[in-house]
Amino acid sequence: MTARADPSQVAEVRAALERALGPGAVKADPDQLRAYGRDESDTGEFPADLVVLPSSASEVQAVLRACQSAAVPVTPVGARTGKSGGSLPLHGGVSLSLERMNRIKLISPEDLIAVVEPGVITGELMKAVEARGLFYPPDPASLDSCTIGGNVAENAGGPRALKYGVTRDYVLGLEWVLPDGRLIRAGRRTIKGVAGYDLVGLFVGSEGTLGVSTEVTLQLIPLPRQVMTALITFASVVDAARAASAVLAAGVLPRTLELMDDLSISAVDGRGFSFPPNAGAALLAEVDGIDEASVLGELGRVGEICERNGASQSLAAQNEDQRQKLWSARRSIAIALRAVKPCKISEDIAVPRSRIAEVISRLKAMGEELGLAVATYGHAGDGNLHVNVLYEGPSERPKVDRAIVRMLELAVGVGGTITGEHGVGYAKRDFLHLEQAPELISLQRELKRFFDPAGLLNPGKMFPEI
Numbered sequence: 001m002t003a004r005a006d007p008s009q010v011a012e013v014r015a016a017l018e019r020a021l022g023p024g025a026v027k028a029d030p031d032q033l034r035a036y037g038r039d040e041s042d043t044g045e046f047p048a049d050l051v052v053l054p055s056s057a058s059e060v061q062a063v064l065r066a067c068q069s070a071a072v073p074v075t076p077v078g079a080r081t082g083k084s085g086g087s088l089p090l091h092g093g094v095s096l097s098l099e100r101m102n103r104i105k106l107i108s109p110e111d112l113i114a115v116v117e118p119g120v121i122t123g124e125l126m127k128a129v130e131a132r133g134l135f136y137p138p139d140p141a142s143l144d145s146c147t148i149g150g151n152v153a154e155n156a157g158g159p160r161a162l163k164y165g166v167t168r169d170y171v172l173g174l175e176w177v178l179p180d181g182r183l184i185r186a187g188r189r190t191i192k193g194v195a196g197y198d199l200v201g202l203f204v205g206s207e208g209t210l211g212v213s214t215e216v217t218l219q220l221i222p223l224p225r226q227v228m229t230a231l232i233t234f235a236s237v238v239d240a241a242r243a244a245s246a247v248l249a250a251g252v253l254p255r256t257l258e259l260m261d262d263l264s265i266s267a268v269d270g271r272g273f274s275f276p277p278n279a280g281a282a283l284l285a286e287v288d289g290i291d292e293a294s295v296l297g298e299l300g301r302v303g304e305i306c307e308r309n310g311a312s313q314s315l316a317a318q319n320e321d322q323r324q325k326l327w328s329a330r331r332s333i334a335i336a337l338r339a340v341k342p343c344k345i346s347e348d349i350a351v352p353r354s355r356i357a358e359v360i361s362r363l364k365a366m367g368e369e370l371g372l373a374v375a376t377y378g379h380a381g382d383g384n385l386h387v388n389v390l391y392e393g394p395s396e397r398p399k400v401d402r403a404i405v406r407m408l409e410l411a412v413g414v415g416g417t418i419t420g421e422h423g424v425g426y427a428k429r430d431f432l433h434l435e436q437a438p439e440l441i442s443l444q445r446e447l448k449r450f451f452d453p454a455g456l457l458n459p460g461k462m463f464p465e466i
């Protein structure tokens with residue numbers, strides 16, 4: 001599919017949905033269409049023809065049925081914090097926003113599960129379960145704004161993936177509307193359960209291309225009673241990366257080990273938290289557990305290993321306020337880097353942990369060779385690096401594109417991946433072949449055709465358009 005949706009077919013869908021959902025659920029105001037045509041991928045603006053806001057699974061079914069019957073493309077949308085362009089309606093048609101489906105339906109301390117609608121904001125769910133002494137660990141840095149539906153679609157990760165895993169590890173069951181409007185329930189409410197194919201495993205991470213989630217059953221765990229956090233600074237990012245590998249090789253498992261290079265630090269320095277002067281790089285280490293003594297001991301071990309590996313300073317947060325300030329600095333890097341240069345491309349490679357220091361050195365050398373500013377931060381503990389190329393404008397774009405290809409080739413060459421958590425979407429569809437063999441890509445295309453023979457659900461994502 002390459003053309004935009006046909007206006008008369010869009011009009012047919014609009015009339016059908018205004019009847020089925022009410023006029024308040026169907027928007028065509030140009031400002032709103034433009035807003036839903038952008039996300040955090042910096043890949044451009046692709047306005048839909050209609051934004052539709054269902055409030056229930058049966059309304060989602062009605063939207064998908066109307067789009068199928070009029071052959072109009074439809075793209076699911078969460079909170080548009082995506083960094084791979086997954087929610088962009090490339091061919092117009094309908095932006096199907098799940099934002100009104102934002103109820104937490106159940107939190108069960110007995111069964112250790114939560115049942116939620118897809119539009120629930122991730123951070124809101126975290127707060128609600130923590131108030132009951134429970135823990136939902138996946139913590140994308142966008143947690144104050146992104147949705148559980150978007151997290152499921154992208155199989156979102158976050159700093160705590162190092163110890164606790166990613167979204168997929170917590171999704172037990174899904175209510176799911178297929179592209180033709182049929183509603184299915186896959187998965188379970190129990191930890192164990194192996195009946196049938198693992199369709200939940202397939203749907204998680206399918207980037208809004210195989211169906212639309214309308215309810216998610218999530219596993220919870222008990223809330224760790226003690227959490228301690230430290231900022232450990234280094235002269236250079238390569239030293240910090242080596243120290244991160246040394247910590248993990250010593251058999252210590254912090255719940256986060258976040259890396260920030262000099263450019264990332266200077267972008268957020270002074271915004272609520274001041275880094276020690278001359279910090280060329282930093283690790284944000286966080287340890288959790290049951291009792292204070294063991295957690296303190298574990299954090300002490302992390303500090304010692306880092307000192308042996310070149311750390312210049314180790315500052316433990318003394319209270320919750322200091323902890324939150326450290327995290328707020330870390331979480332604002334992505335946004336703060338936008339102020340450094342007019343344009344930025346944010347990459348999301350993951351490499352084997354033993355290769356992090358080497359990869360960072362090679363990326364720095366590449367930046368110097370091409371005359372580009374390269375900022376690296378991310379989840380060093382699990383090898384997931386957000387490498388940001390900052391540049392002045394379109395005249396530098398060809399150089400930036402060369403840098404991106406070299407970076408992705410480097411990641412794959414050392415046994416890593418082109419995307420650790422942001423997904424392929426639109427931004428990386430032309431690079432999937434760097435990592436996956438043609439047979440694997442064509443098998444996935446067949447899978448997509450099986451679920452969505454007309455190719456109307458989120459067209460143009462994951463694979464290059466033919």
Ligand SMILES: Cc1cc2nc3c(=O)[nH]c(=O)nc-3n(C[C@H](O)[C@H](O)[C@H](O)COP(=O)(O)OP(=O)(O)OC[C@H]3O[C@@H](n4cnc5c(N)ncnc54)[C@H](O)[C@@H]3O)c2cc1C
Pocket residue numbers: 039040075076077078079080081082083085086087098118139140141142145146147148149150151152153154155156157158159207208209211212213214331334335421422425458
């Ligand atoms: C500052 C910042 C920090 C970030 N940090 C992280 C991080 O640490 N880890 C991480 O993994 N990501 C991170 N991200 C990326 C982004 O927040 C995640 O990909 C998130 O999961 C997207 O959720 P969303 O609700 O915004 O979804 P959107 O961006 O709206 O959509 C993302 C994809 O999900 C699909 N989708 C949305 N809802 C549904 C549904 N109900 N059913 C089917 N498909 C659906 C869309 O079609 C699209 O393909 C960050 C982004 C920003 C801006």
